[in-house]
Amino acid sequence: MVKWSKKDERQFDHIKESQLERGKSEDDAEEVAARTVNKQRRHEGRTPNKTTQGTGNPNTRLEERTVDELQNLAADLNISGRSKMNKADLIAAIRKQR
Template identity: 40%
Template sequence: MPAGSSPKRERQYEHIRKSARDRGESASRAEEIAARTVNKERARSGESKTAGRTSTEDMSSGRRGGLRSGKGSQGPTYDQLYAEAKRRNIHGRSDMDKGRLKRALGK
């Protein structure tokens, strides 16, 4: 986080970083996702000194994430299903394909 960030942005950064780690992202990738998201939100709300056109004119990060949360034409990805199966401790998950993972998770 940039020096002088508000406590709200610090909390937001930590929440996004933790969520990315829970989804199975590496530590460095989770930090990158969190930093980019928070910096974009800072630019959108006028908290940063400079802001690119895409940061201020594009849809918000929260809206974009909601639209891309595994509800596409084919549903959640294999990796998303596998991560959830691992979290639920479903046995035999490593031998399952996407369809079997969906059935095991009740999706």
Template identity: 40%
Template sequence: MPQRQWTKKEERQYDHIREEAEERGTKPKTAKEIAARTVNKQRAREGKTKTASRTSTEDMSSAKRGGQRSHSGPKGRTKEQLYQDARRKNIEGRSKMTKAELERALKR
């Protein structure tokens, strides 16, 4: 998917992002799309494109964001894991607690 107007550096970035995504288990087609969008967003930020969306120019950079909005990043232990820990520690009322309540109870 590298395009003719891309520089050698942008092509290397595209290849690197695509390979990393594939190593994480992303399907090749999706990995190519992620890589192309990332490089194109960076090009838009630098003013190398004719048009650019507001989020491309005003939002935090892709490198800084680093998957913060991917909805698959680390969010701590699951409620089930917390529940099992609470069970081992014999915490009263654990079956009716929310995830946040279980976390607080385990910290005590």
């Protein structure tokens, strides 16, 4: 299990409270907060995993997600040829499939 810094824990608590105030369930608020903290840790290079295994925050526009997140989402949607697509192609294929 990954040990978070005190700063990471404070960020998690702040984001979780914010999500709860917006009407999210406890589980959803914790998931959003954890994903956000972990993404920030990856961005800062504080984790060995440089890419995400997820599909990104579902409340985030496709254009704001990483190519890795879009490829994972395309895989969930069984979009063929996704490994050869650039970001714009992935976004178009995902929108067409939805």
